[in-house]
Amino acid sequence: MGHIVINNLNKEFVERRQIQRNKSGAAHFDQTIPVLDDINLEFQPGEMVCVLGPSGCGKSTLMRIIAGFDRPSSGQVxxxxxxxxxxxxxxIFVYQHNGLLPWMTVWQNxxxxxxxxxxxxQKEETIQEYIDMVELEGFENHYPHQLSGGMQRRAELARALVVNPEMLIMDEPFSGLDFLTHMKMREEVVNMHLFLGKTILMVTHNIDDALIMGDRVVILGDRPARVKLDRKLDFPHPRDPKTAPELQELREEIFFMLGVSYAV
Amino acid sequence: MKFKNPALVYAAFAFLISLLVWELTARFSGWSAQVFPGPGPVLISLIELTANGTLIKHSVASLFRVTAGFYLAMVLGIPLGMLLGRNTPLRLLGNPLIHFLRPISPLAWIPLSMLWFGIGDLPAVFLIFLSSFFPLLVATTIAVRSINPIYFQVATNFNFSRFETFSKIMVPATIPSIVTALRLSITIAWLVVVAAEMIAVQSGLGYLILDSRNALRMDYVMVGMVVIGVIGLLLDYIMQQLMKIESTAWGTLGSK
Structure with missing residues (x-):
């Protein structure tokens, strides 16, 4: 299903390059740097969870641990x-960029x-079905570098969905896209989520993305990262923070929490 | 005027100029034709050696040795490089030894290889092997190490078997750098074969040059040099064509 519980999760990195000398002059080569500090979260099956936080706060590390690429120092998922x-x-993990294998065509990927x-x-029909779903008909035999950024993300999304996973983990899937492509992709992901009902974890920098897309918004902050906000968003789609006063309030609260005192 | 292939025109021009310089130097340097033959006598000797089959025989002998040694280096060097690139303990074990052996010129191995393999093709093949084995091994190791870790994550995410990781990730990801390494090392191999043939064998272009020097036939020496250059050019051209095959060129094809 995709019911996720994160219990008392901690992560430390060992920094080997940093050499600090103490008063006696001895060098300390190993220094552990805490990245995630006692993270406790619960995601319901089929929830779209948007994780916000400042750059370098450990959002991606948390996602990598949930995906199983990295192990926590303590605690469990x-x-x-x-x-x-x-x-x-x-x-399935969906990457910021370069997630497609560049030596394979869209179809092969x-x-x-x-x-x-x-x-x-049946295999061919399934592949074609997902290619049609992300509107890449006619690009089956193109290599990733022959596609635009938005098309690459859509192809990767198709590759992730064709597996029929229980959960999608997306690390800033819209970064680097132009404004219009960003808007369209956002709409597509929301529709896809409403249609397929998979658990989706999405890291983003964009507060409006989180408010418009998420069933739940999680804000990580500080170093090491703690959960600063974990709120369910029970609003119907399509959403618009400009017309929903509650969303607008939350938007300003989040902006303030992330260090911007005036929400534009 | 417009040419279909301007690169060829430039190349022809460069060769024409150097022929002219060669001719002029030969004529006005004051050296006799025995010491510094001009293009004319060399061309006549080239025709003569081609006609009596000497040149073909020696070229084939040299090419055979290069092919044998080079294939051996490929068959051993590339898989070993893949292994070292993926396996850190093995790499830490093997790398110091490899980088210790690598700077030793294949020519330094001549005495030992003659002692071990005797007179004939074997010592020459061994020297060629040494000359291209290390560049291929090191290039493959580096190529594997520089594969974007995301691709290995994709492999584990999609539950690839070990063989699939090898055939779907490692091989295609490293092919562009390996083909470049092949192109560079075939030139080194060709350099070494001539030197190797000056000691241990009775055939090959290196032997032709040495033998002609002993007979004081500088025109034959120059024929040998010209043929070595031409064959080197051809080998490089073949390798360049290899780089244009679609599956090996994913890294360069209209990259953005």
Whole structure:
């Protein structure tokens, strides 16, 4: 399903390069730097969770731990009651950029998700279905570098969805896109989420993205990162912070929390 | 005037100029034709050696040795490089040794290789192997190490088997750098074969040059040099064509 519980999660990095001399002159080569400090969160199945926070606060580290690419220093992540320890096709990670394999065409990249399907016609139909879904008909045989940034993200989204995962983990999926593509992709992801109902974790810098898309907004802050806000957003789609006073209030609160005192 | 292939025109022009300089130097340097033959006598000797089959025989002998040694280096160097690139303990174990052996010129191995492999093709093949093995090994190791870690994460995320990680990630990701390394090391191999043939064998272009020097036929020496240059040019051209194959060129094809 995609019910996620994060219990007392801590993460420390060992910094080897930094050499600090104490008074006696001895060098300390290993220094542990706490990144995540006692994170406790719970996500319901099918929830769209938007994680906000300043750059370098540990959002991506948290996502990598949930995806199983990295292990916590202490604490645990439970998925449907079982501890999550390694990457699996149940939780597909969608990268900021370069997530597609550049030596494979769009078709071949998407095929990776269904490469064990034995029925060839069914496999082809599935791939085509997802290519149509992200509106990449006609680009099946293009290599990633022949596509625009937005098309690359859509192809990667198709590759993630074709696996039929329980959860999608997206690390700033809209960064670097032009304004219009950003708006369109946002709409597509919201529609896709309403339609497929998968658990989605999305890291973003964009407060409006979080307010418009999220069923839940989580704000991480400080160093090491703690949960500063964890709020359910029970508003119907489509949303517009400008007309919903409650959202507008929350928007200003979040801006303030992230260090901008005047929300434009 | 417009030419279909301006690069060829420039190349022809450069060769024409150097031919002219060669001719003029030969004519006005004061050296006799025995010491410094001009293009004319060399061309006549070239035709003569081609006609009696000497040149073909020696070229084939040299090419055979290069091919054998180079293939051996490829077959051993590239897989070993893949292994070292992926396996940190093995790399830490192997790298010091590799970087210790690498700067030793293949020519320094001549005495030992003659002692070990005797007279004939083997010592030459061994020297060629040494000359291209280390560049290929090091280039492959570096190529594997510089694969974007995201691709390995994708591999674990999509539950790739070890073989799939190798065939779908490591091989295609490293092919562009490996092809470049092949192009560079075939030139080194070709350099070394000539030197190797000056000691241990009775055939090959290196032997032709040495033998002609002993007979004081500088025109034959120059024919040998010209043929070595031409074949080197051809080998490089073949390698360049290899780089243009679509699957090897993903890294450069209209990259943004």
């Amino acid at each position: 439970l998925q449907d009651g079982k501890e999550l320890t390694s990457p699996s096709p149940d939780n 998407i095929e990776l998700g269904v490469r064990h399907t034995e029925d060839l016609t």
